[in-house]
Amino acid sequence: MREVMDVIDKDENYVYLRTTRTQECESCAMKGGCTLLGGPNELKLKAKNTEEVDVKKGDKVIVEMPEVPVVKLSFLAYGIPLIVFLSIISILYTLGFSDIFSFLAGVLGLGITYFLIHQYDKKKLKDRYLPVILQKLEKKIDLKLHEKGEI
Known part of the structure; x- marks a missing residue:
């Protein structure tokens, strides 16, 4: 366009x-x-x-x-961090850790995931779109x- x-x-x-x-x-x-x-x-x-x-x-x-692949970029920005967050909470809760520890570890995993996505964006997708x-x-x-x- x-x-x-x-x-x-x-x-x-x-x-x-x-x-x-x-x-x-x-x-x-x-x-x-x-x-x-x-x-x-x-x-x-x-x-x-x-x-x-x-x-x-x-x-x-x-x-x-x-032309921007909106679905792929949306999954990268929202889907992957959500999956990591829920996975960490579920695994830690199933292993017997407290609710608060599981939640805080999930938030930490979410932050690390966003940091890694930011690094990927800076190196691979910088000027692509x-x-x-x-x-x-x-x-x-x-x-x-x-x-x-x-x-």
Whole structure:
């Protein structure tokens, strides 16, 4: 999926982007839920800084959003820690340890699992699902084409 976003910052590795998610929010069943606390329908994210497209703060760019395996990543973030937590509690309780000790050991196992997932994410998934900047939009001509739906 391609989107038009604004460049809000840039460093040597990443370009930081912002967009107002108007099209996606219109079809969402929870529309308005994101702004419950007063925040706008904005999405802030970072993209890979490629040397092919020279951008600076304030530019509008066309960004290709990657396909993300939501179920796999959700299981990694929620399922595995929950399984570890429940397994530790069940095993220790079955072995005759007290409820509080079993619970605290489960919480410790949960924390260690999240730490290991964080390390895996930092090393293996670091830039895998980041959007890629395809091109920089010229101020007047390309914005008119985007509004017509041609881009």
